[in-house]
Amino acid sequence: MAYLDLSALQKSFGANQVVKSFDLGVAKGEFVSLLGPSGCGKTTVLRMVAGFETPTHGAIKIDGQDVTHLRPNQRNIGMVFQAYALFPNLTVAQNVGFGLKIAGVSAKEIIARVAEMLALIGLPEMGARYPFQLSGGQQQRVALARALAPRPRVLLLDEPLSALDAKIRVSLRAEIRDIQRKLGITTIFVTHDQEEALSMSDRVVVMNGGRAEQVGAPFEIYNHPKTRFVAQFVGTLNTLDAIVTNPAGGEVTVQGQPLRLPQAISAQAGATVGLALRPEVVHLEADADQISRGDFALPARIAAVQFLGAVIRVKAETAAGAISLDLFNRPDAPPPPLGAEVALRFRGQDVIVLA
Amino acid sequence: MKRILSWAAIAVGVVYFFLPLVGMLEFSLKMRRGEYSLDAYRSVMGDPQFQATFGYSVVMACLTIVFGVLVVVPTVFWVRLKLPRLRPFMEFITLLPLVIPPIVIVFGYIRLFNTSSWLPLTGTTLGTDFLLMCGYAVLALPYMYRAVDTGLAAIDLRTLTEAAQSLGAGWITVLAKVILPNVLVAVLSGAFLTFAIVIGEYVFAALLDRPAFGPYLVWAGGNKAYEPAALAVMTFALTWACMMLIQLATKFSKHTRMPR
Structure with a gap:
């Protein structure tokens, strides 16, 4: 049985069913x-777990205990908010010790636990400061320490990195994950940033319209999306229309060229299906003759080149539509010039058939 | 030209405001014939009636502040957090004491709580004092409500409340340890305004027949020459001291100081 069990959760606000x-x-x-676009219900699910919203239907159990109707202060759940939510009138140490004080822990134990938590987040000298004297990243670390100090059963992170700048966001997500692993605390993380979700999680729940579209490990979600929404929401995607020629054999044609997919297609012969390609599985060849047997190639013209540092994103126009592909930057290989005639190569096994 | 006009407008304003004060101050110092002295102030301070009425009003002001804070802070907190649709209604309700004359309110009280009513508050001294305190709280409501409302608008009320709740705090702890300390400056400004209102209030105290400072001021004005001017100067000084305390509270509130 799962440690945290959410079953058949529903939430409506008036006539609007959010979950x-x-x-x-x-x-x-x-x-x-929990990953999804704005309004998909991910924050509402988190708030129901925290106790700030009562489910219209369904149950929430933690370690076998039904907490669905418990008040937030009775659930022993730690929460970190997007807006830090540090108490401005308290010092960092007082903020971290707040939950312990409420729980009636002795002053000596509070001091020890606060010191332990501040060391854990790498701010051991900041205990006497007030929140306004800290940077955004430091404030969010303190918020994490405060949530962890009372040893909660579950940690909820509500877009904790959204208010931070890009560089701190990347370093802090690694720190959060390290701390979570170190403490072994059950954690639910809400984000609309797929990179955060994929890089930090054991499993990702992709949500859309109040439902879980797919639940799986990041590798699975990214490489084997089960629905068109998941495929399009997670990562960048190129889509092509193909005509099914042999459904059982996984054979289709794209722009009249045959392409063999590794699996059977659940569509009738002659039907049009959507194919999806990640930018990293498309390769650019200057000479179509270099393309080996078994690979599929589409003639294309370079329409745009974006230099992103480690990666160069190229947009190429084909008869089947625009296709984006990523090239690793190499100092000895400059990006292709605009308007150059090239061939785009990819393998049938890298193609995702959209449901 | 515009600059000259601006300065002229300011000068007219300053003269209009300060000249009567200067005149009153000067008059209050002229009790001793032919020279300036503090005799009027000495006379006022030595008057047992002054001491009794002023002391009574100070106690009533403090009780009114405590009562007002206990009623207004949780109410504004709850309305902002759970019933934001009620805010226009609250704005309207809290403005009523400014448009309904105090004499109407106090007559309403006397009619509702007289000795033959179902709650005969005016039948005892303690009951009448309580009624007076409630009346003062109503008079101060527009100021206290707005001060607290502005203070709560300046903080992320919902998130702070939820953060405290997730750490195990109940409603009372949230209010006492998280919300109140963070709106303390606003509450203090409401409290000082309440203090200033209560100290000078006449109608409620006179009609409920309580020995407050307001009726004493009126009595002194009708029976003495220099002392009323001294009392007026002292009342002004007290009000300004309250204003300065608001500023000091803001300045010395550690957590509201911004980094430079």
Whole structure:
């Protein structure tokens, strides 16, 4: 049985059903991300777990205990908010010790635990400062320490990195993950940033329209999306229309050229299906003759080149539509010139068939 | 030209405001014939009636502040957090004491709580004092409400409340340890305004027949020559001291100081 068990959760605000029958089991010590666009219901699910919203239907169990109707202060759940939510009138140490004080822990123990938490977040000297004297990243670390100090059963992170600048966001997400692993705390992380979700999580729940579209490990979600929404929401995607020629054999044609897919297609012969390609599986060849047998190639013209540092994103126009591809930057290989005639190569096994 | 006009407008304003004060101050110092002295102030301070009425009003002001804070802070907190749709209604309700004359309110009280009513508050001294305190709280409501409302608008009320709740705090702890300390400056400004209102209030105290400072001021004005001017100067000084305390509270509130 899952440590945190959400079963058939529903939430309506008036006539608007925000969460529609949401099921999720989270193992002890697991880090699960709820990923989805704005309004998909991910924050509402988190707030129901925290106790700030009452489900219209369904149950929430933590370690077998039904907490669905418990008040937020009775659940022993730690939460980190997007806006830090540090108490401005308290010092860093007082903020971190707040939950312990409420729980009636002795002053001596509070001092020791606060010191331990501040060391954990790498701010051991900051205890006497006030929140306004800290940077955004430091404030969010303190918020994390404050949430962890009372040893909660579950940690909820509500877009904790959204208010930070890009560089701090990247370093802090690694820190959060390290701390979570070190403490082995069951964590639910809400984000709309797919990179955060994929890089930090044991499992990702992709949500859309109040439902979980797919639940799986980041590798699985990215490489084997089960629905068109997941495929399009997670990562950058190129889509092509193909005509099915042999459904059982996984054979299609794209712009009249045959392409063999590794699996059978659940569509009738002659039907049009959508194919999807990640930018990193498309290769650019200056000479179409270099393309080996078994590979599929589309003639294309370079329409745009974006230099992003480590990666160069190229947009090429083909008869089947625009296709983006990523090239690793190499100092000895300059990006292709605009307007150059090239061939785009990819393998049938890298193609995702969209449901 | 514009600059000259601006300065002229300011000068007219300053003269209009300060000249009567200067005149009153000067008059209050002229009790001793032919020279300036503090005799009027000495006379006022030595008057047992002054001491009794002023002391009574100070106690009433403090009680009114405590009562007002206990009623207004949780109410504004709850309305902002859970019932934001009620805010226009609250704005309207809290403005009523400014448009309904105090004499109407106090007559309403006397009619509702007289000795033959279902709650005969005016039948005892303690009951009448309580009624007076409630009346003062109503008079101060527009100022206290706005001060607290502005203070709560300046903080992320919902997130702070939820953060405290997730750390195990109940409603009372949230209010006492998180919300109140963070709106303390606003509450203090409401409290000082309440203090200033209560100290000078006449109608409620006179009609409820309580020995407050307001009725004493009126009595002194009708029976003495120099002392009323001294009392007026002292009342002004007290009000300004309250204003200065608001500023000091803001300045010395550690956590509201911004980094430079």
